[in-house]
Amino acid sequence: MNQAKLEDFVGKILGEIAGAVNVPLIRVGDRLGIYTAMHAAGPMTAQQICEKVGIAPRYGREWLSNQAASGYLAYDAEHDTFELPPEQAAVFADEDSPVYMMGAFDLVAAMMENQAFVEPAFRTGGGVGWGDMSQCQFCAAGRFFRPSYQHNLVENWLPAVEGIVDRLRAGARVADVGCGHGFSTVFMAKEFPQSQFFGYDFHPSSIEQARRHAQQHGVENITFEVATAADFPDRQYDFVTFFDCLHDMGDPAGAARHVRETLSPDGLWMVVEPMAADRLQDNIALPFSRIYYAASTLICVPTSLAQAGRAALGAQAGFERLSGMIRDGGFSRVRKVVETPFNMVIDARA
Template sequence: MTEAINTTAVDQPRLEKLLGEVGRDAAGAVALPLALVGDRLGLFSALAAGGSVTSAELAERTGLAERYLREWLLAMAAAGYVTYTEGGSGPEAKRTARYRLSPEQAEVFTNADSPAYVAGLFQAFTAGARVVDRLTEVFRTGEGIGWHEHHQDQFEGTERAFRPVYVANLTSSWIPSLTGVEERLQRGTRVADVGCGFGASTIIMAEAYPNSTFVGIDSHAPSIAQARERAAAAGVADRITFRNAGAADLEGSYDFIAFFDSLHDMPDPVSALRAARAALAPEGRVMLVEPMSWDTVEETISSPMGRVMAGASLFVCLPSGLAGSPAYGLGNQAGPARIVSLAKEAGFNDARIATSNEQNAVYELLP
């Protein structure tokens, strides 16, 4: 039996457009890991220290090999991550070229508290690509890849990528969008942060609401160890208890329970929500912070964010959601209708999107 051959004529302009898109993707594919190298070596910070530099001057400033720095600066300037300012001509042009960071580049690559900070994405996305061999195999078997099976850069990069977003939005817009939650937190109440990771969201809330107490739980023991260290460094360890536990093992009673970018990674999100419903005090609220997603293919592929998120889902979120029973496999593009349906299946009377931005949708679940 021979395979049918598509004899439809190729549209040359469409072909060229597709090749252009592949070329842009290829440029990004090499730029991100090289930017991660720069982040690890402190090159963006060294450039942000002031003034334009040659590769030799950057080598003197950092103690690194000039020849590698020369090529790195050229690659980063071609990507638009570093600004080329001036240079000579002829054979020595690249050796004498000068580079700097613009204020915008410094904000994006060096300011860890800025919502525009992206260095964590370099780390997380590069770590995601490390599982490509395993991912190829699970396409054949239908199995999952547990969160704990990823490279350490995935855990660190995720925290670095999400923390600036939480700093910018959590206490200024997300919590105020919920019914009565901010007032309770200000007065003093009990809060659970389910799937807390390194504890960035828990610590931000503890700093903002000193009258409340917090419990953070996560199934990844090394992340919980990091969370404890970071809470101590932030001076809020007296108000936070971190536990190594699964989402369905939530214990106690809470007026406010939050899931930050974690529900869609869980193999059994309904059990996690049922546990939250059982632990919720009367008139309490659950907040789900989820990646922005859409209910239709058309909406997803028409959004630049949809393109990024759907790809990221295949490397991390979907395999994690298939790594246990009953393996819901939500992925990060479950869509609002599916999220609301799961909340009601878990026993919540209602669920709504309280607020949203380009990156996240914030759901309020009502008992």
């Protein structure tokens, strides 16, 4: 036993425990509106904050103390005031910031609930259906991915798929498959009013939520329908998109075949997947693979194992495996056109 290594590791684990215990506190701050009340409000005393938010002072003071001790709030001991610095506000309070991460904390909470469903499946090898997982997971997934779509989809990802922006501007028929609550579909439909969008997902309550979401945004060029990736209607689409869902499917190669059949002859398929290398040893070096493997174990693998095909690619499948599946579906030109720390974007053509 190397004492220095032990101390390092214990220190690391204590840091992890501190992060883990803060998840419910961060979510309390979100749900009660404490972060938003403090956003750009300058230094305030605990009393002022509690009055503004309408919370009991004793709870408020303890919460604020935890947040100051965690480095989430700045504390001025001389004046006994707390402030949400702009960098922390970008993460906790500003929904339109590219680094807004509240959805990630909701996902962590969902993953903790999923333990009860997934742990027994470790023994049986069975799956856990998407709809049978923690009920807050569906909103959490949408909330988690939204900032990335808001800041990347129209600005970076679509332009990287050669020729598609012009076609969308001119008016194209688009299928967004595995659309969940439809954030990606709504962003695209708002940007390209000449195009017609069809959002498909096999989870009925997600489709209901996606419809409400489109209504709230007053977007009329979208239709949301319940359908699987293997049976969504053939409308000879010009463009098909899959956002963070191909690896969740039981039969990704079957989905690829169906996309090929339902695309017009010069149609394109854009697949957005979590960033991953092809080998574990390379993934270990990536900044977020640890988080992705956790989500994969508690969400992606069980949901795929609950479906026919049971491919269970996992959220760190990597381009080699993904492109193999896509090629099996009848696509001969498959390229990775974007790589960010979080995502890769694949352009697939017949």
